[in-house]
Amino acid sequence: MTIEIEKLTYKEPAPIKDIENPFESMMERFNIAAKVLNLEAGVYEYLKTPVKQVITSIPIQMDDGRIEVFEGYRVIHNDTLGPSKGGIRYAPDVTIDEVKALAAWMTWKCAILNLPFGGAKGAVKCDPSKLSRVELEKITRRYTANLMSVFGPDKDIPAPDMNTNEQTMAWIMDTYSMHVQRTETAVVTGKPLIIGGSLGRKEATGRGVMICTLAAMERLGMNPLNADVVVQGFGNVGSISAKLLYEQGCRIVGISDVNGGWYNPNGINITKALEYVAEHKTLDEFKVGERITNSELLELKCDVLVPAAKEDQITARNADKLKCRLIVEGANGPMTADAEPIVFGRGIRTVPDILANAGGVTVSYFEWVQDKQGYFWSLERVNRRLERAMKSSFEAVWETAIQHNTTLRIGAYILAIDKVAKTLKLRGIYA
Numbered sequence: 236m237t238i239e240i241e242k243l244t245y246k247e248p249a250p251i252k253d254i255e256n257p258f259e260s261m262m263e264r265f266n267i268a269a270k271v272l273n274l275e276a277g278v279y280e281y282l283k284t285p286v287k288q289v290i291t292s293i294p295i296q297m298d299d300g301r302i303e304v305f306e307g308y309r310v311i312h313n314d315t316l317g318p319s320k321g322g323i324r325y326a327p328d329v330t331i332d333e334v335k336a337l338a339a340w341m342t343w344k345c346a347i348l349n350l351p352f353g354g355a356k357g358a359v360k361c362d363p364s365k366l367s368r369v370e371l372e373k374i375t376r377r378y379t380a381n382l383m384s385v386f387g388p389d390k391d392i393p394a395p396d397m398n399t400n401e402q403t404m405a406w407i408m409d410t411y412s413m414h415v416q417r418t419e420t421a422v423v424t425g426k427p428l429i430i431g432g433s434l435g436r437k438e439a440t441g442r443g444v445m446i447c448t449l450a451a452m453e454r455l456g457m458n459p460l461n462a463d464v465v466v467q468g469f470g471n472v473g474s475i476s477a478k479l480l481y482e483q484g485c486r487i488v489g490i491s492d493v494n495g496g497w498y499n500p501n502g503i504n505i506t507k508a509l510e511y512v513a514e515h516k517t518l519d520e521f522k523v524g525e526r527i528t529n530s531e532l533l534e535l536k537c538d539v540l541v542p543a544a545k546e547d548q549i550t551a552r553n554a555d556k557l558k559c560r561l562i563v564e565g566a567n568g569p570m571t572a573d574a575e576p577i578v579f580g581r582g583i584r585t586v587p588d589i590l591a592n593a594g595g596v597t598v599s600y601f602e603w604v605q606d607k608q609g610y611f612w613s614l615e616r617v618n619r620r621l622e623r624a625m626k627s628s629f630e631a632v633w634e635t636a637i638q639h640n641t642t643l644r645i646g647a648y649i650l651a652i653d654k655v656a657k658t659l660k661l662r663g664i665y666a
């Protein structure tokens with residue numbers, strides 16, 4: 236254990252990597268937690284190795300008549316706790332290692348939130364901005380058809396992620412239902428309300444970020460009414476996190492999307508920002524203060540930084556330039572493993588992704604339960620149960636971190652790995 240803590244307190248400068256491998260980044264944290272837990276070698280191998288990795292080709296007739304072949308992935312990292320659960324992202328630069336890391340994070344997230352799910356993730360290598368709606372629908376349906384033997388309401392349940400949305404989930408649900416010849420709403424979550432979605436699902440990840448931010452502020456003696464917050468990314472997670480923190484009285488001094496951001500030390504009206512983006516799609520011409528780049532945004536002086544765009548934003552290159560007290564990770568993997576000791580060493584606390592953004596999968600679980608029961612909950616019930624789940628997991632992670640004298644991230648990994656390992660021991664190895 237001494238070695239791990241030394242690593243975290245960071246004596247030697249970490250080598251700066253040119254290319255981040257998100258799976259390796261996940262494994263660096265996994266390894267620290269596994270050592271603290273004294274995980275036996277066989278269990279370590281079991282939990283590190285994905286249960287299933289599918290690479291599938293998706294041939295599509297494009298609008299102009301050409302045939303184009305896309306590559307799709309689905310990785311089931313672990314299904315010890317139950318059917319696997321995880322989103323699907325569409326991105327031109329997605330790799331199988333990224334999907335493997337995201338799938339593993341889902342395993343740990345579900346364990347921390349006490350959900351009866353394992354972890355999975357899927358992706359299609361494509362650029363949705365260059366595809367028509369018809370082409371996107373064809374890709375989604377063919378991807379689903381190719382994965383019929385993987386997906387299932389009691390086997391593997393997808394959800395939205397980057398560049399996929401409620402409509403994508405509706406196409407998946409319909410394609411799956413056509414193949415099994417009955418309507419099977421519980422096969423995906425994040426669906427439109429009218430076809431079995433849950434109230435509060437769209438806002439759930441941002442709401443979880445807000446709940447974790449307030450819980451961490453309370454623990455650190457920070458007052459939300461006196462806090463400057465910077466949010467990177469203004470999509471589903473970033474915009475809702477900003478909105479809910481704004482409603483809690485925080486001053487949102489910086490926001491951004493893929494093209495850059497805005498800084499205003501007097502605070503940005505997030506209601507207006509949401510209205511602006513609903514109309515114009517980007518923040519480009521919002522003109523609410525000083526125009527800044529995304530790297531400048533990350534280095535703004537603030538109390539809370541919420542990276543809610545994509546992975547690998549806080550690295551060993553910029554970790555020593557951050558000027559916040561608290562980081563709450565809305566995105567998956569926004570901080571690289573080599574940045575972690577630098578950030579920790581500078582006294583900045585981080586609520587890790589596998590806790591902070593788990594509100595989405597928690598309400599996905601509520602949606603799955605409602606679909607299975609055919610009985611739908613009020614928004615108040617969804618939000619109340621989400622708040623209870625997030626707060627109690629936050630406290631469990633905090634206590635674990637204190638108990639092991641480590642970071643909240645390693646505390647979260649310890650909690651999650653311990654739970655999955657104990658379940659695995661009880662279930663035993665089938666042979």
Ligand code: NAD
Pocket residue numbers: 395396397398440467468469470471472473491492493494529543544545546565566567568592593595596
């Ligand atoms: P999204 O596509 O709705 O929004 C992404 C936002 O980030 C957009 O505003 C985009 O312009 C911006 N962005 C993209 N690249 C950027 C860059 N290089 N620099 C700055 N901004 C950039 O996606 P989302 O659903 O909000 O997901 C964001 C992150 O949160 C991802 O890491 C995703 O895996 C994670 N996450 C999402 C959910 C969910 O329920 N949507 C749940 C858990 C985790």
